Amino acid sequence: MLRVALVGFVLAWLFGPYALRSAVPIWLPFLIALGLELQFFIGALRAAPPRRPDRGPQAVDRELYGYADDTDELLLVRDGDDELWIPYRGETHDEASALIAEVREQAEEEQAEPEPDWEERHPPGPPIRGFLAGLGVIGALVLILWIVESHTGWGGLDAKTRAAAEKRFSAEASRIAGKPVTIRCDDAGTRVGAVQHADGVAVVGGNVAYLTPERCFDLYRLAFEGEIRSSRTARALAVLAHESWHLRGVSDEGTTECYALQSGVDIGVRLGLLAENARQMMRQQLTENALRGGASLEYLVSSDCRDGGRLDLHPDSDQFP
Numbered sequence: 001m002l003r004v005a006l007v008g009f010v011l012a013w014l015f016g017p018y019a020l021r022s023a024v025p026i027w028l029p030f031l032i033a034l035g036l037e038l039q040f041f042i043g044a045l046r047a048a049p050p051r052r053p054d055r056g057p058q059a060v061d062r063e064l065y066g067y068a069d070d071t072d073e074l075l076l077v078r079d080g081d082d083e084l085w086i087p088y089r090g091e092t093h094d095e096a097s098a099l100i101a102e103v104r105e106q107a108e109e110e111q112a113e114p115e116p117d118w119e120e121r122h123p124p125g126p127p128i129r130g131f132l133a134g135l136g137v138i139g140a141l142v143l144i145l146w147i148v149e150s151h152t153g154w155g156g157l158d159a160k161t162r163a164a165a166e167k168r169f170s171a172e173a174s175r176i177a178g179k180p181v182t183i184r185c186d187d188a189g190t191r192v193g194a195v196q197h198a199d200g201v202a203v204v205g206g207n208v209a210y211l212t213p214e215r216c217f218d219l220y221r222l223a224f225e226g227e228i229r230s231s232r233t234a235r236a237l238a239v240l241a242h243e244s245w246h247l248r249g250v251s252d253e254g255t256t257e258c259y260a261l262q263s264g265v266d267i268g269v270r271l272g273l274l275a276e277n278a279r280q281m282m283r284q285q286l287t288e289n290a291l292r293g294g295a296s297l298e299y300l301v302s303s304d305c306r307d308g309g310r311l312d313l314h315p316d317s318d319q320f321p
């Protein structure tokens with residue numbers, strides 16, 4: 001059940017909506033799955049009693065003879081070649097003899113139908129086998145994930161293409177920043193992405209900004225393949241513009257985002273969108289911005305972000321963004 005859930009999640013993460021990918025770092029479900037497998041394994045090990053090689057009667061034998069709980073002392077009696085364990089509570093010799101006979105009878109019955117020994121009833125296989133199977137599933141999923149990720153998306157592009165794309169994005173960012181700046185696609189995932197939960201990162205007034213590989217790939221598809229993925233393309237344009245405005249020196253997030261959604265139209269057109277499409281996309285982004293809340297509240301644009309408002313970059317135009 002756990003493994004089915006993990007497989008389902010990985011498939012959804014790989015091929016499902018982008019929101020899932022950006023909301024949950026992929027290592028998290030693997031970590032949880034690994035932890036649960038370990039817990040099951042350790043739990044199974046604890047449940048199985050350790051085998052004691054001592055020569056006294058085993059719990060199994062005590063149960064067998066019906067003295068599981070009330071045995072005070074057991075006496076080893078040799079009867080010919082057999083060894084018998086007799087519960088002894090200070091009986092007289094005769095009583096003890098009767099007991100010996102009784103136990104012996106039981107032992108003979110037992111021999112006719114031998115009880116499977118501990119090893120057979122509790123084979124040592126299942127816990128470790130189950131654990132190894134779990135590790136196998138996790139390992140296979142990691143491999144699939146790695147293959148799919150390295151052959152698709154930004155990571156699947158060759159180095160030359162990626163360099164050309166970064167150069168193109170940098171040129172667009174430089175126009176907004178008003179100085180030569182560099183856009184890097186952070187394929188190592190060290191600065192943006194899974195850990196930081198951000199689409200991009202830039203130092204205010206700096207010269208370099210980093211975008212997630214996902215955003216870079218959406219920009220690449222638009223600029224180099226002419227592929228448009230509606231809201232994903234729109235978001236990627238907005239992120240590139242947003243970081244560019246930070247590089248220009250704007251620090252307030254709401255103001256930066258307001259400028260970015262206006263500049264996103266220009267970038268979109270230069271990367272191949274029709275002007276009307278580009279405007280429509282940025283308007284959509286503006287609408288979504290208003291619906292945001294919670295953690296991204298600081299990115300909320302102010303009421304000045306409107307046609308003719310204080311943040312309107314083109315006050316003479318009646319189009320916004």
Ligand SMILES: [Zn+2]
Nearest residue numbers: 242246253256
């Ligand atoms: Zn920002």
